[in-house]
Each structure stands twice: as C-alpha cells, then as structure tokens.
Amino acid sequence: MNDIRRVLVVGGGVGGLTAATAFARRGVEVLLIERRPAFDVPGVGLGQPTNALRVYDALGVLPEILASGFAYDRMFIFDQNRELIVAHKFLLGDAKVPAFCALSRLRLHEILLAAAGRAGVEVRTGLTVGEIHEEPDRVVAVLSDGRSETVDLLAGFDGIRSTTRQHLFGTAFVPHASGYGGWRVQVPRPACVRGMEFLQGIGSKTGAMPLADDLMYLFHIRPEAPDAALERRDYPRLLKERLAQYGSYVAEIAGSLDENSDIVYSPIEPILVPWPWFRGRVVIGGDAAHTSPPHLTQGAAMAAEDGYILAREVLAGDGALDERLMRYSQTRHARCAFVYTFSYQWMLDEQSVRTAKDLAAARIELAQNASTRLAASDRILDSRVI
Numbered sequence: 018m019n020d021i022r023r024v025l026v027v028g029g030g031v032g033g034l035t036a037a038t039a040f041a042r043r044g045v046e047v048l049l050i051e052r053r054p055a056f057d058v059p060g061v062g063l064g065q066p067t068n069a070l071r072v073y074d075a076l077g078v079l080p081e082i083l084a085s086g087f088a089y090d091r092m093f094i095f096d097q098n099r100e101l102i103v104a105h106k107f108l109l110g111d112a113k114v115p116a117f118c119a120l121s122r123l124r125l126h127e128i129l130l131a132a133a134g135r136a137g138v139e140v141r142t143g144l145t146v147g148e149i150h151e152e153p154d155r156v157v158a159v160l161s162d163g164r165s166e167t168v169d170l171l172a173g174f175d176g177i178r179s180t181t182r183q184h185l186f187g188t189a190f191v192p193h194a195s196g197y198g199g200w201r202v203q204v205p206r207p208a209c210v211r212g213m214e215f216l217q218g219i220g221s222k223t224g225a226m227p228l229a230d231d232l233m234y235l236f237h238i239r240p241e242a243p244d245a246a247l248e249r250r251d252y253p254r255l256l257k258e259r260l261a262q263y264g265s266y267v268a269e270i271a272g273s274l275d276e277n278s279d280i281v282y283s284p285i286e287p288i289l290v291p292w293p294w295f296r297g298r299v300v301i302g303g304d305a306a307h308t309s310p311p312h313l314t315q316g317a318a319m320a321a322e323d324g325y326i327l328a329r330e331v332l333a334g335d336g337a338l339d340e341r342l343m344r345y346s347q348t349r350h351a352r353c354a355f356v357y358t359f360s361y362q363w364m365l366d367e368q369s370v371r372t373a374k375d376l377a378a379a380r381i382e383l384a385q386n387a388s389t390r391l392a393a394s395d396r397i398l399d400s401r402v403i
C-alpha cells in the first residue's frame with residue numbers, strides 16, 4: 018500500500034484538475050480547492066498540442082476533447098501583409114492524436130472537471146489555503162473557511178502568483194516582467210486561416226489560432242512597458258493602433274474592433290523555478306513552477322504533464338517520498354526548461370526585427386531555418402513522457 022492516501026490539490030486550472038484526476042484514478046482520496054467561486058473560466062481558447070492530448074487520452078477524455086475542438090497540423094509564418102515566408106507541417110502526433118486541437122478554455126475545463134468528478138475528486142470552490150503546517154508524516158492546511166485538512170501531500174497548482182510557491186521559497190522566485198505583452202481577441206475565422214499562423218511585423222508580431230470552424234483568436238505580441246496602466250475601456254483603440262502596419266484579414270479585424278470586442282491583455286512574465294519543486298510534503302507544478310512566453314502554446318500542456326507525472330511518480334511506490342518528488346522535479350524541470358528557453362529565444366528573435374532592413378534579413382533567415390528549428394522542437398515535444 019502506498020504511503021500517500023490523501024492529497025490536497027490547490028488550484029482548479031488545467032494542472033490542478035489533471036493532478037487531482039490522476040491521483041484519484043489511482044485510488045487516492047483527493048480534495049481540490051479552487052479560489053474562484055465557480056468554474057466560469059474566463060479567457061479565449063487554448064491550443065492543445067499532441068503532448069497535452071496524450072495526457073487527456075490517459076485520463077480517458079480524448080474523444081470529448083477532439084469532438085469539441087478544431088484540429089490542425091501546420092503552422093505558417095508570413096510577413097505583415099500575409100505574404101508567405103515559410104510553411105511548417107508539425108512532426109507531432111500519430112493516427113490517434115492530432116498535432117494540435119484548439120478548443121475553448123471553458124469547454125476544456127468542463128471536460129476536465131467532469132473527469133475529476135467521475136474519478137471521485139471532492140471539489141470545493143471559493144476557498145484558499147490560509148496556513149500550511151508541515152510535519153514529518155503529514156501536512157495540515159488551514160483553509161480560508163477555517164477548516165483544517167490533514168493530508169499526506171499538498172500539491173500547489175495555483176498558477177503564476179502561487180501562494181504555495183511563496184510558502185516554499187518566499188520571494189526568492191517570482192515572475193519577472195519581460196517587457197513584452199500579449200493581446201488576444203476572439204473573432205470569426207476567415208476561411209484562409211487553416212492552422213496556426215504568425216505575421217512577422219516590424220517591432221511586433223501578430224498571428225491567429227483557429228478555435229472552431231467559425232472562430233479563431235487573433236494575438237499580438239509587442240514591447241509593452243511593465244508598469245503601463247492600460248485601461249480596459251481603451252483596449253479597442255490601443256489594439257487598433259498597434260495593428261496599423263498589418264494587412265490582409267488583420268486590417269479588417271482591426272477596423273472592426275469596438276467596445277464589444279472581447280479583448281484580453283496580459284503582460285508576459287516568465288518564471289522558471291529551479292528544481293527541486295518541493296520541500297517535505299509540499300510540491301508545486303504548472304504555472305506555479307514555470308511560465309513561458311506563449312510561442313510554443315505549451316503552458317497548459319506542461320501543466321497537464323506535470324499533474325499526470327506527479328501522480329505517477331509519487332505513487333510509483335519505490336523509494337522514500339523525497340526521492341519520488343525529486344524524480345518528478347528533475348524530469349519535469351528538464352522538459353519545462355526546454356519550452357522556456359526555446360519560447361524565450363523565439364520571442365527575443367522576432368521582437369528584434371525593428372526596421373524594414375531587419376525584416377528583409379528575417380525573411381531570408383526564417384525561410385532557411387524556421388522549419389528546421391520547429392522540427393527540432395517537435396521531436397522533443399512529441400517524445401513520449403506519458
């Protein structure tokens with residue numbers, strides 16, 4: 018019998034729901050607490066690559082995900098007028114699992130929440146952890162409703178501003194402002210957008226990700242002052258101004274932005290906590306441990322892999338708990354560090370295109386090398402970890 022019989026998962030995002038379900042499916046009693054009062058997840062869609070889909074397959078929900086999403090297997094890099102520079106067919110997936118399936122964040126959460134329910138996870142919303150008392154053979158968590166829960170392991174999947182990470186490391190590891198920000202808006206999908214695409218501009222990049230037959234999101238990444246106080250009511254005007262150099266469907270979308278447009282802005286604030294991601298019986302995963310620039314669309318995928326592999330390693334049964342958590346930390350850190358460095362370098366490269374001359378040079382470089390670079394990344398991300 019494994020020594021981990023009861024687990025508290027803090028945070029009901031993709032990582033927390035996956036971890037909770039993976040533990041519960043292996044016979045562990047799981048309590049998941051979520052700060053928000055309900056699972057009405059805000060935000061646009063999520064692109065889920067092969068490696069995320071393999072986790073969902075292991076949880077038994079792949080058919081539902083595929084039925085809810087839009088599958089694609091290519092990405093394209095264009096210039097700002099949508100003149101093609103390079104097309105890349107992802108070396109991801111197999112007969113069962115497509116390279117990518119994008120779906121609404123809300124739908125993904127509904128599917129994962131239902132899977133957690135079927136596995137027997139107890140979910141309580143509107144709750145956080147007040148205090149964490151670590152003892153050699155257990156953890157006592159005092160929740161914000163005053164109740165105490167005694168568990169064998171506390172797994173913090175509580176996102177980029179994780180209080181579990183703060184409990185472990187104080188302010189030693191916190192997300193840092195990259196100086197870049199990401200804009201996103203959900204819009205009808207023009208028929209020409211058939212895969213993920215990037216439009217390399219001068220001083221910024223724009224792109225699209227299909228979400229459904231009739232829907233996609235447009236994104237825009239550019240330098241933004243970390244302390245910029247951007248008012249939500251100004252978003253349509255600000256995004257319109259920022260997209261001024263772009264042609265094709267981007268110009269049409271920019272022209273249509275108004276106060277009804279569902280625009281999301283988030284500063285890009287990466288963090289990569291060094292391993293080990295635990296102390297005693299308290300461990301972190303997902304955005305709490307690593308957040309990368311969005312270029313590989315791997316944030317939720319890495320969180321899902323963390324959740325699944327945490328349960329697998331902890332319940333493997335051989336060795337002390339410290340050794341099992343160390344195995345989790347080391348294997349996950351290596352993979353997440355690849356995503357972090359690859360995405361960060363990509364962002365710096367694209368954002369270093371500042372003049373028409375830079376763009377002419379980038380066009381030649383991308384045509385020559387982008388697909389080879391992406392293939393190298395595909396090979397790593399397609400390697401089986403589940």
Ligand SMILES: Cc1cc2nc3c(=O)[nH]c(=O)nc-3n(C[C@H](O)[C@H](O)[C@H](O)COP(=O)(O)OP(=O)(O)OC[C@H]3O[C@@H](n4cnc5c(N)ncnc54)[C@H](O)[C@@H]3O)c2cc1C
Pocket residue numbers: 027028029030031032033050051052053060062063064065144145146174175176177178179180201281283302303304305311314315316317318319320
């Ligand atoms: C606009 C945007 C678009 C993105 N697009 C993609 C994409 O296309 N593909 C992709 O793979 N990734 C994408 N990402 C990244 C992805 O969303 C994250 O990497 C992923 O959601 C991380 O999952 P998580 O479970 O670790 O954290 P989160 O999703 O942040 O979940 C953490 C949860 O914990 C809860 N919580 C926080 N603190 C507490 C507390 N103290 N107590 C209890 N609960 C708490 C929060 O309410 C939240 O529900 C995108 C991110 C953004 C911002």
